[in-house]
Amino acid sequence: MSWVQRRYRQQLNQVMAERAIADLSGSAIVFAPHPDDETLGCGGTIIRKIAAGAAVKTVFMTDGSQSHASLMDTAKLAEIRQQEAMAAAKALGIEATNVTFLGFGDGQLDQHIAAATDRIYDLLQANPVDEVFVPYHLEPPAxxxxxxxAVIGAVKRLPVRPQIYAYPIWYWEHWPWMGPAGSGKRDALRMLKASFKSGLGTALFKDFQHAVYIEPAIAQKRAALNQHASQMSKLEDNPQWSTLGEIAKGDFLACFFQNYEIFHRPSL
Ligand SMILES: [Zn+2]
Structure with missing residues (x-):
């Protein structure tokens, strides 16, 4: 990691310390597009909220079946990822009964927005919570x-709206939060574009005005993430089997093990 990258991370620690949410006891539902997003984006927050007495549930929108589609039968991968998601939830301290799989096809959720919105609305009606956690709207994966x-659409229909917190996953994918090391030429170009679009990494300080201090929870977060073995290790002895740790030579994963998880609060 270059000194510029280290400097940005120091800066993040300083800035987010002033934005740390003090009361973590509000009940919450974390919506994850794929198994692993919940732990990456909110794992430390979930751990700390549960320690503060909050009731926390998680909802997985898709089955994650396409992450290594060319290397493994997708139905088998979907089954594995569901088991991994359950294990990760347990490691975070979420009870099995508080985990829901909506089972939409990986990569196809944008074709089922209306159905997903209805399912989420029913869930939120049956389980009113103080807060919902969603992916940040300015990141690329569909x-x-x-x-x-879908979550915003459902929340807007509710008579009493929970507070929405948006967490970044692939939004981190720009310099200097991630270096170009290890990415191909096309990825490097995409990252360069994203970097300029986001003010060379500074937009993040403007967009993410809320944070949770997760340093005390980092070891447990790492243990939870390791439960997503299909994403963290090579399930098959094949160099083509990509892992999260390989992305940008570890810079990507390092974004999620800083001392703060950061959140954007969209205004509806
Ligand atoms: Zn995802």
């Missing part, structure tokens, strides 16, 4: 944007 859209 399932992430679709999750945001």
């Amino acid at each position: 399932d992430h944007a679709a999750t945001y859209e």
